[in-house]
Amino acid sequence: KAGVTQTPRYLIKTRGQQVTLSCSPISGHRSVSWYQQTPGQGLQFLFEYFSETQRNKGNFPGRFSGRQFSNSRSEMNVSTLELGDSALYLCASSPGTEGNTIYFGEGSWLTVV
């Protein structure tokens, strides 16, 4: 069974640009969530999508957005990039109900210069 797949793995962007990251969850999983990891703030929840609807949202500015498609694949977008957005962005999937294990992808490493 394939795991959570994230693309691209590494990317470099310039301040002010925008970026889109992609995530394919484990087959059959309907919940996809996104996390940001930085040295200073640790692992922080961005948002969760379930059946194409945003179910939970973390404390991030509106520049961070996401969506989920009917096949459960998800994308997250960051607009007007800032240097502080440099981070490892992690996608996680689960069947969707509470109490299920949440599995993470390898992450997309974003560097903003």
Place this chain on the structure above:
Amino acid sequence: DQQVKQNSPSLSVQEGRISILNCDYTNSMFDYFLWYKKYPAEGPTFLISISSIKDKNEDGRFTVFLNKSAKHLSLHIVPSQPGDSAVYFCAANNAGNMLTFGGGTRLMVKP
């Protein structure tokens, strides 16, 4: 305000001995707890979980203990192996699949 805390940034143990990683939480609404192992620039790997209705869960060398009254959980690894060296995160869940993570503990297992 940190709702999940791992107060030990690092832990060093000898191969074959027990590793005990600790985690404290403040939100009594958390009802599911998970432990992950992580290497730099990689995604967290799930290790073991526990529901708030239980006080212990075992899986091979890994055992998680939950003390709800103290709002404390711990991960025991017995016996510790050099390959266990990594950063360990505890995480708590209370709404959908929104995990709150602790700051992590770096475990070093010496041969």
